[in-house]
Amino acid sequence: MLSCKDSTELISQGMDRRLSLSERMGLRLHLLICRGCRATEQQLGFLHDAGAAWRQHHDLPSTQQGDSK
């Protein structure tokens, strides 16, 4: 079973690379039983959205490679 610390690493990395099948399954299982990690998943996802919204807030054009994810 993954620890919460490992889970937060996978949540973060899942935003930057494609996780393997076993990593995804391990993470999903852990999230089912862990409220703190579910909150972390929501919050890190929010930070990702906030970056794009930040550019918009300051009315900055996005770069070409930007927002490809």
Next chain:
Amino acid sequence: MTPNELSLQLAGLRPRLLRFARLQLRDDGAAEDAVQEALLAAVENARNFEGASAAATWVFAILKNKLIDEFRRRGRTPVVAADDEVALEILLEEQFDARGHWREPPPAWSDPAASLEQTRFWEVFEACISGLAERPARVFGMRELLGMETEEICKELGISASNCWVLLHRARLGLRDCLSRRWFGEN
């Protein structure tokens, strides 16, 4: 467009570019230089632009490259063991017990999306990024503010992918902690 027309159009963009560059470089002088060079490059190419918005996109892309050049230049200067980065790591480690489980599970935020509409939220968001240790803040900025892919960031900074992921993980948990205390806690 003539260079003069374009200069006028881009004048309004300058404060925003400067804010962006400052947040990324943490050095007002260097930020000023980068923005100045990007705007100058645009004005010199004024005749190639159909309108101000094409020029703005172009300037922003140039500025992005200037920031990356600056990061690369800094990356080569020897890095002294950064105390603030160690402090960030300790802060994160302290959230977990010896088996890697939460000492106190972080509470969820209620309706975070609503915050994006509030000007004050962005002040706190920027203050939290500025409060992060330099390397995690830089990688976070490149990834989430500039929207670069991790592969590109590793290449530009000359660090391994796993190093990049570690820095992003620290930056994100550090920011989460800061926003929980300074924004979501008080609402």
